[in-house]
Each structure stands twice: as structure tokens, then as C-alpha cells.
Amino acid sequence: MLALQMYQSPAKYAAGRALTAASSVLRTTMPGLRIGPMVPLRLVQLDEPRIDRPGWARVRPRLSGICGSDLGMLTGSTSLYFSSLVSLPAVPGHEIVGDLLDDCEDLPAGTRVVMDSVLACEARGVDLCANCAAGRTNLCDRITVGHLPPALQTGFCTGTGGGWGQVMSVHRSQLHAVPDELDDERAVLVEPLACAVRLAERAQVPDGGTVLVSGAGAVGLFAVLALRELTRAGRIMVVAKHSRQRELAKAFGATDLINPDETMRAVRRATGAHRVSGLTLRAGPGAISTQVYQEPDMLLGGVDVAVDCVGSAASLDLAMRCTRAGGRVVLSGMPGPGVDLSPAWFRELELAGTYASSGEAFPTALRLAAAAPLDGLVSGRYPLQRWREALDHAHSVGSLGGVKVCFDARPARGRRYP
Amino acid sequence: MSRPGFVLEVDDRTPPLVVHEGEGFRMERFPLGTRVVYPPESLPGIRDVRGAVRNALEHPEGSEPLRELLFAGMRLTIAFDDVSLTLPPMRKPDLRQIIIEEVLRLAAAAGVDDVQIIAANALHRRMTEDEIRDIVGERVFRSFYPTGDLYNHDAEDADNLLHVGVTEHGEDVEINRRAAESDLLVYANINLVAMDGGHKSVPIGLASYKSLKHHHNSHTMVHSRSFMDHTRSAMHHSAWRMGRVLREHLKIFTVETTVNNDVFDGPLGFFNKREWEWSVRDQAAMLAARRGLAVAPSGLTHNIYASWRAPYGLTGVHAGETEAVHTKTVAAVHKQQLVEVQGQSDVLVLGVPYVCPYNVNSIVNPILAACMGLGYYFKSYVGAPVVRRGGAVILYHPVPWEFNQLHHPSYVDFFEEVLTVSTDPAVVEAKFETQYATDPWYIHQYRTSHAYHGVHPFYMWYWIAHALDHVDDVIWVGANRKSVERMGFRAASSLRDALEMASSTVGRDPSITYLRNPPHLLADVKA
Numbered sequence: 001m002l003a004l005q006m007y008q009s010p011a012k013y014a015a016g017r018a019l020t021a022a023s024s025v026l027r028t029t030m031p032g033l034r035i036g037p038m039v040p041l042r043l044v045q046l047d048e049p050r051i052d053r054p055g056w057a058r059v060r061p062r063l064s065g066i067c068g069s070d071l072g073m074l075t076g077s078t079s080l081y082f083s084s085l086v087s088l089p090a091v092p093g094h095e096i097v098g099d100l101l102d103d104c105e106d107l108p109a110g111t112r113v114v115m116d117s118v119l120a121c122e123a124r125g126v127d128l129c130a131n132c133a134a135g136r137t138n139l140c141d142r143i144t145v146g147h148l149p150p151a152l153q154t155g156f157c158t159g160t161g162g163g164w165g166q167v168m169s170v171h172r173s174q175l176h177a178v179p180d181e182l183d184d185e186r187a188v189l190v191e192p193l194a195c196a197v198r199l200a201e202r203a204q205v206p207d208g209g210t211v212l213v214s215g216a217g218a219v220g221l222f223a224v225l226a227l228r229e230l231t232r233a234g235r236i237m238v239v240a241k242h243s244r245q246r247e248l249a250k251a252f253g254a255t256d257l258i259n260p261d262e263t264m265r266a267v268r269r270a271t272g273a274h275r276v277s278g279l280t281l282r283a284g285p286g287a288i289s290t291q292v293y294q295e296p297d298m299l300l301g302g303v304d305v306a307v308d309c310v311g312s313a314a315s316l317d318l319a320m321r322c323t324r325a326g327g328r329v330v331l332s333g334m335p336g337p338g339v340d341l342s343p344a345w346f347r348e349l350e351l352a353g354t355y356a357s358s359g360e361a362f363p364t365a366l367r368l369a370a371a372a373p374l375d376g377l378v379s380g381r382y383p384l385q386r387w388r389e390a391l392d393h394a395h396s397v398g399s400l401g402g403v404k405v406c407f408d409a410r411p412a413r414g415r416r417y418p
Numbered sequence: 419m420s421r422p423g424f425v426l427e428v429d430d431r432t433p434p435l436v437v438h439e440g441e442g443f444r445m446e447r448f449p450l451g452t453r454v455v456y457p458p459e460s461l462p463g464i465r466d467v468r469g470a471v472r473n474a475l476e477h478p479e480g481s482e483p484l485r486e487l488l489f490a491g492m493r494l495t496i497a498f499d500d501v502s503l504t505l506p507p508m509r510k511p512d513l514r515q516i517i518i519e520e521v522l523r524l525a526a527a528a529g530v531d532d533v534q535i536i537a538a539n540a541l542h543r544r545m546t547e548d549e550i551r552d553i554v555g556e557r558v559f560r561s562f563y564p565t566g567d568l569y570n571h572d573a574e575d576a577d578n579l580l581h582v583g584v585t586e587h588g589e590d591v592e593i594n595r596r597a598a599e600s601d602l603l604v605y606a607n608i609n610l611v612a613m614d615g616g617h618k619s620v621p622i623g624l625a626s627y628k629s630l631k632h633h634h635n636s637h638t639m640v641h642s643r644s645f646m647d648h649t650r651s652a653m654h655h656s657a658w659r660m661g662r663v664l665r666e667h668l669k670i671f672t673v674e675t676t677v678n679n680d681v682f683d684g685p686l687g688f689f690n691k692r693e694w695e696w697s698v699r700d701q702a703a704m705l706a707a708r709r710g711l712a713v714a715p716s717g718l719t720h721n722i723y724a725s726w727r728a729p730y731g732l733t734g735v736h737a738g739e740t741e742a743v744h745t746k747t748v749a750a751v752h753k754q755q756l757v758e759v760q761g762q763s764d765v766l767v768l769g770v771p772y773v774c775p776y777n778v779n780s781i782v783n784p785i786l787a788a789c790m791g792l793g794y795y796f797k798s799y800v801g802a803p804v805v806r807r808g809g810a811v812i813l814y815h816p817v818p819w820e821f822n823q824l825h826h827p828s829y830v831d832f833f834e835e836v837l838t839v840s841t842d843p844a845v846v847e848a849k850f851e852t853q854y855a856t857d858p859w860y861i862h863q864y865r866t867s868h869a870y871h872g873v874h875p876f877y878m879w880y881w882i883a884h885a886l887d888h889v890d891d892v893i894w895v896g897a898n899r900k901s902v903e904r905m906g907f908r909a910a911s912s913l914r915d916a917l918e919m920a921s922s923t924v925g926r927d928p929s930i931t932y933l934r935n936p937p938h939l940l941a942d943v944k945a
Binding site: 273275277 | 823824827831853857858859862
């Protein structure tokens with residue numbers, strides 16, 4: 001089968017990391033560097049992944065989304081924390097909608113399915129850990145043991161294959177049948193929607209509470225949707241850079257749309273907070289000239305809950321500075337290094353991570369996917385052979401007016417590409 | 419002998435003319451037939467300023483001499499115009515310093531001990547120590563500031579405001595308690611333009627928001643035609659009503675001064691002269707200034723302009739009963755600034771300079787640029803606007819998208835939040851004014867830092883309401899396109915482009931009038 005394979009390349013990883021650490025100008029003006037020769041990804045012919053154990057079956061992906069975490073791994077911007085939780089080489093891709101090729105317990109071959117990507121105890125054939133026993137499979141403590149190589153989820157595991165290949169292996173515990181009325185382009189969004197459902201749980205928004213969502217990519221937009229549908233949030237303020245993102249955020253339930261460089265002022269106005277400024281009044285020599293220096297500001301007061309859907313140090317820093325004392329900051333984007341945690345200490349903020357999904361999140365996400373205005377969110381479908389274009393598109397999808405870019409790994413017949 | 423104002427009609431021989439545009443200027447060639455309105459030349463300044471002040475205090479209008487109003491054991495309060503006057507700031511000694519010193523001299527002679535001096539800054543920002551010292555002088559500052567007897571008025575200090583009464587129109591008159599409860603309030607004014615002074619001094623300068631909102635609103639501003647003629651200004655009518663209520667409760671002794679048109683001299687003296695009369699020296703100075711400003715870093719340019727002190731000369735000082743004094747003051751201002759202009763034009767061209775009452779020691783943000791151009795300069799008329807109803811205004815200013823967070827925190831929010839919803843003064847007033855006026859952070863900044871009150875950008879926007887109501891097109895030459903679009907205007911890269919853009923409003927052969935100020939002028943338009 002044809003597949004895109006991520007492989008181990010310390011040199012490319014180091015180069016990608018160096019570029020990530022370089023100036024934002026270089027990163028944004030030369031995206032080709034990140035998506036081109038520095039990416040440890042190759043198009044290869046592989047044997048189909050087969051796991052001959054109970055509950056496992058093959059799935060042929062129809063569509064497989066490109067997630068921010070995939071781009072992070074490929075461009076070296078992910079924390080080294082995860083290095084022992086992946087096994088390489090691996091076929092990426094964990095946001096999929098596909099067809100079962102084999103019968104899988106109660107699901108007959110041919111069933112259209114979506115996948116909860118976490119490779120938890122049940123899939124690994126080990127006794128359930130405490131978290132899995134409690135239904136919190138996303139917090140599984142056995143993700144490095146069992147019959148599978150270490151991997152936090154499908155797409156980062158040598159043994160299972162992934163959505164960026166023509167066939168992959170999936171365990172019954174990961175599968176959810178897709179209702180007929182849900183088309184593929186909505187179904188491929190179910191996995192990120194399930195993550196957003198989990199996010200909404202973790203946010204613990206008080207009734208009528210004010211929420212700041214920083215970032216309006218797929219993660220941020222789905223966070224807005226889930227917060228609006230599943231919580232009693234009052235005002236949902238969304239930091240959105242691009243016009244299409246602003247339109248979608250509004251459609252998903254945002255009340256306020258904020259330009260990135262206006263965030264703190266907008267939050268201050270909305271919440272009646274006081275802004276503590278690094279402004280300095282200085283009398284010039286011999287004159288009464290006033291000079292003003294601006295240092296990072298913070299709010300005393302602010303939103304009840306801030307959700308960082310970007311994952312950069314700057315966005316998390318801003319989220320913490322805009323959250324009221326005792327408020328909650330939810331880390332939804334994969335966090336970067338170098339964050340100043342002083343606000344968390346000083347304002348007694350609750351920092352809450354939210355990772356993947358578990359329990360009822362998928363059924364809820366399936367309902368959301370059917371009801372929400374998601375048409376047109378998949379803005380690019382690419383064959384595996386055009387992976388550089390696909391990654392380039394995914395890297396700039398927000399500025400290009402899109403939300404999600406997908407691979408369509410099926411044979412050419414009957415496919416539609418942009 | 420100074421020459422009167424002058425209206426030039428541009429012909430083939432007319433050289434390029436100075437047009438101010440923020441912290442810079444350009445030499446512009448105007449279309450043939452353009453009328454250029456020049457202010458009168460400077461009247462000679464009074465040499466013995468202190469003597470003139472003493473004489474005014476001794477021989478007041480409609481009042482006993484100040485000396486007779488002072489007595490031991492009385493409460494005397496002196497209020498003075500804040501840093502927004504003069505423009506540019508005048509060279510030392512400031513006229514307010516001389517007035518205050520002379521009042522204090524008489525007070526000391528009369529045995530008055532209880533004296534407080536208050537900057538009448540209304541909802542303007544608190545002045546810094548240096549700025550207060552600059553106005554009142556070192557001696558007064560050292561004597562009164564350390565003891566807390568010289569301070570900025572606080573329009574949000576409820577304990578120190580007094581509701582004096584209401585006018586026959588139901589307008590609240592609420593001013594500084596110390597001033598209201600004094601046996602005598604002396605007001606030291608500099609009347610730079612005809613809008614200033616009179617009952618605008620105490621009822622506005624020492625007022626609270628509750629009182630100010632009766633006349634600082636979009637309706638009143640649209641119906642002030644113009645601010646420079648208090649007999650036809652709804653804002654002034656309201657202030658006059660309040661002043662008459664105050665008069666029943668409080669003895670006010672007003673001292674008003676007027677200055678000549680000596681805004682620039684020395685290396686910038688060419689700004690004060692008519693271009694075709696420039697000497698070789700003036701032309702060299704112009705070239706040096708133009709080239710120098712073009713290559714200088716923006717910080718240096720800003721400092722050059724910000725540190726400029728105008729060599730204003732005193733043309734008159736009158737003291738006594740407010741209205742009697744103001745009549746003479748207005749006459750003196752008219753004598754210096756009034757220029758007769760025959761008929762309105764289709765297009766009004768204005769160069770917006772670096773000065774504005776609300777950016778002293780700061781920067782001109784987009785709202786202030788609009789206020790200066792469409793508020794103050796557009797309204798530099800008596801009789802009728804220089805431009806006809808439905809005409810176009812073309813302004814020169816770079817309108818950079820920048821704000822001083824220290825002085826103008828609510829301006830940034832106004833620009834980012836309010837103007838994205840609406841640019842209609844009545845709509846923004848109805849939808850947002852209360853929110854901004856009562857925002858606790860703005861109030862805190864106003865009271866403890868050096869920030870304009872939260873409601874102040876609304877007043878600036880109301881200030882331009884008359885212009886927005888009167889003309890159909892506003893185009894900025896050389897402006898940041900995004901900034902002016904946010905305000906609902908358009909940007910052009912040159913005067914030709916601007917006229918082309920305005921052609922849909924005023925046709926292809928419009929009559930054009932350019933008001934060549936500063937120096938200050940007041941167009942007496944005979945419609």
C-alpha cells in the first residue's frame with residue numbers, strides 16, 4: 001500500500017527546531033523551508049499493517065485530516081516531552097473517516113467509521129489501568145506497554161499505520177460507526193470535535209461566565225462550538241486573525257471577535273477589569289516631554305475562563321494575563337516551551353490541560369457534526385502524492401480562508417481534488 | 419503696523435504654499451483659482467505685560483477692583499486654564515503665571531491666608547508637576563504645590579464636587595466644591611481662539627461629568643455654528659446658562675488675556691509669513707526644515723516640534739465680570755484673527771498641524787487628528803462654514819495608527835471598539851457613552867495617572883459632528899488608509915487624487931478654499 005511515513009531524522013528534527021526558534025519573520029516568509037526538505041516524511045510502499053489479535057480490524061481511510069499536532073511533529077515544534085511516547089517510523093493521521101475492511105466484533109465489514117485515536121489499555125491487550133477503568137481512556141497510563149510499540153495514539157505508532165496511508169489497523173475500542181446522513185467531510189471532523197467536547201468539560205465554565213478563546217483555527221473554532229452548545233457560557237470572546245475565521249466563530253456562537261493585537265484591551269472593556277500597565281512616565285532632560293515605554297501588561301479582573309487554542313508561549317502568556325484571579329486557563333493547543341507562569345502563581349489560576357477525548361465525547365461529537373454549520377470546512381483534499389502541497393496548504397490554511405485540509409488516500413478513481 | 423487678513427486667488431505666479439501635515443509640512447501647488455485665506459499679521463504685543471495685568475485688576479469691567487474684593491479670613495480660589503492652552507505652549511513667563519502672581523500679591527496685601535489654586539482641567543488629563551510648574555512659575559509652584567494647595571481639578575471626586583443648582587433648561591450645574599464654596603473665585607484665562615473663555619471657563623473647566631454632558635453631546639455639537647461664535651453655539655448657550663446660575667451663588671472675577679499671532683519665529687519664522695514674501699533666508703530655512711524633517715528619525719522630529727515654544731505677545735488683558743470681560747476679549751481675538759471671506763466654496767482644504775489641545779507632550783492619534791481638522795479648523799468661522807453644505811473637505815495629515823496609552827487609553831478602545839460599530843456621533847453616544855464614562859478603570863486612570871477621562875474621545879467625536887453633518891465627503895491626503903477608513907473617511911495620495919475622488923460630490927471644477935493656518939485665523943464668511 002501507499003503511505004506517508006514519518007521517520008527518525010535527528011538532523012531534520014534539529015533543523016526544524018532551529019527554524020522554529022528563529023524569528024517569526026523567517027518562519028512566515030519561508031514556509032517552504034519547513035514543509036520542504038526539512039520535513040522527516042516520505043512517500044513509501046508498505047505492507048498493510050495487520051494486527052492479528054481480538055478486536056483489531058483493517059480500515060481504509062476515505063479522508064484523513066492534517067492536525068496541528070501532525071504539523072508540530074513534522075516541523076520540530078513539538079516538545080521533546082513526547083519523544084518517548086511515539087514510535088518511529090510511523091504513518092501519521094489520526095483524524096479519519098474510513099471503511100472497515102474486516103468484520104470487527106459487532107461492526108460488519110463495510111461499516112463507515114470514525115476513530116478515537118488513543119491507544120489505551122484495551123487496544124494494547126493489558127489489564128485496564130485506573131483511568132481506563134474509569135472511562136478516562138485519554139489519560140491511559142499504559143500507552144507504552146502491551147503488544148503495541150509505545151505510542152500515545154494511532155498516527156504516532158509503528159504498528160498500527162495511520163490515516164495518511166491507504167490501510168490502517170484499528171481496535172474496536174477506538175471505533176464509532178458513522179450515521180448514513182453524516183457525509184465524509186463532516187465525519188472527518190468528528191475526532192477534533194470530540195476533543196472540543198472534552199475541552200468544554202474541562203473548561204468548567206460557570207453559568208453566564210465569560211470565556212476567551214485564543215486562536216480560531218480548527219481547534220479554536222470547534223472549542224467555540226462546543227462551549228456554546230455544551231456549557232452555559234455567557235460571553236465567548238474569540239481572538240481571530242482572518243476574516244473567514246471570524247465568520248465561522250460568529251456562526252459557532254462567539255459573541256465578540258477580537259483582533260490578536262487588541263485582545264487585552266477588548267477583554268478589559270468586556271469584563272470591566274483594571275489594566276496594569278508597564279507604562280513609564282519620564283520627564284525628558286530640560287523639557288517636559290513625556291516618553292512612554294510599554295512593557296507586558298496584565299489585567300486585574302478578566303475572563304472567567306481562557307482557552308488557549310494556539311499553543312505558543314505568547315498565546316498562553318496572554319491567556320493567563322487576561323484571566324481573573326481564581327479563573328481557569330485551559331491548554332488546548334499543544335503548549336510550547338518558555339512560558340512565564342507568574343500569573344498562575346500570583347492570581348491563583350487553575351491551569352487545566354485537555355487532551356484528546358474519552359467517554360461520551362464521540363457520540364456527542366457525532367451529534368454536533370450532524371447539526372452544526374460545518375459545510376465547507378474541509379477546504380482541501382489531496383492525494384498522498386501531493387503531500388508537500390497538502391502540508392503547505394495546511395500550514396497556511398487560516399490565511400487562505402480554510403479550516404481543515406485532508407488527505408484522500410483512496411485510489412484515484414472516483415476521487416475529487418482541488 | 420500689521421496688515422489685515424488676506425484672501426489670495428492662486429494664479430500662474432503663485433508659488434507652492436505651505437501646508438502643515440502633522441509633524442511636517444509640504445509645499446503644495448494649488449489649482450488655479452483656489453482661494454487661500456491668510457490670517458492677519460501679528461498685532462504688536464504689549465511690552466509691559468505685568469503692568470497691563472495690574473491695570474486690569476485695578477480697573478476691571480463691571481466689577482470692583484480686585485483689591486476691594488479681598489479681605490482677611492476669606493477663602494480665595496484661583497483657577498486657571500490647563501495645559502491645553504496655548505498652542506503651541508508659550509514661552510515663559512506664561513500669562514497665567516503673571517496673573518496668578520499679581521492676584522497673590524494683592525491677596526497677601528489684604529491678609530488673605532486661605533488660598534488654593536486649581537487647574538481647571540475638567541475631564542482633561544491631570545497635568546504633571548513639571549507641566550503645572552511650567553504654567554504657574556517656580557515661585558508659585560514651590561509655595562503652593564508641596565502643601566497641596568495647588569492641584570488639578572478632579573471631576574470624579576464626588577466628595578469635592580458641589581451641585582450648585584439647575585438652569586432653566588434643567589441642566590445640572592455641578593463644579594469643584596472648593597471653588598463653589600469660596601468667597602471669591604478668580605479665573606486666569608488665555609483666550610487663544612474665540613471659542614475659549616467667558617462662561618466656558620468655570621462652568622466647564624471645573625465641572626463634573628454630570629454637568630458637562632448637558633452640553634458636550636452630539637446634538638449640541640451639531641447645533642453649534644460655530645464654537646467660535648458663542649452667540650450661535652448651543653454648547654456656549656448651555657455654558658452661559660450655567661454661568662448665570664453660578665453667578666447667583668459665587669463671586670467670580672474673570673481675568674482674560676488675548677495673544678497675537680506670533681506662533682513661530684527664528685528657524686520656523688517662515689511659517690508665519692506669506693510664501694511670495696519669503697526672503698532668501700526664509701527660503702533657506704524652509705528648505706533646511708523640510709530636508710531635515712524628512713531625514714530625521716520620527717522621535718527627533720517629535721521632540722523638535724514638541725519642544726517648540728511660541729513667542730506669543732499679549733494683545734489685551736481684561737478683568738472683572740465674566741460677560742463684560744468676554745465681550746472685550748472676543749473683540750480682541752477678532753481683531754487679530756478675523757478675515758473676511760466672500761461666499762462659501764465647494765471644497766475646503768485644511769492642513770492639520772502637529773498641535774492639538776489634547777496631545778500636549780504626546781502624539782496626535784487619529785481621533786485627535788480628526789478633531790483638530792474637522793472640529794477646530796472646520797469651525798474656524800463666524801457667519802457660515804467656509805465650505806457649502808454638501809461640499810467636501812480635504813485634509814492633510816498622516817493619521818498614523820498610533821495612540822499614547824498613558825494619556826489616551828479610552829481613545830484606543832474607542833477606535834477599536836466603537837468606530838467599528840458606527841461612526842455616527844448620535845449612535846455612538848447612545849450605544850457606548852455611558853459605558854465609557856463610567857468604566858472604573860478609565861476613572862481610575864483619570865484620577866490617579868495622566869489619562870483623559872473615558873468619555874473624552876466621545877467628545878472629540880461629537881466635536882466633528884457639525885462637519886460630518888454639513889459636508890458629504892472627507893478625504894485625507896497622505897494619510898494611513900486604514901486609520902481614516904476606520905473613521906469612515908477616504909485617503910488620497912495627493913491633492914489631485916483627492917479632487918478626483920471628490921468630483922463625484924462637487925463636480926470636476928469645484929471652487930476651492932484653503933485656510934492657511936496656523937497662525938490662527940477666523941474666517942468671517944459672508945454667504
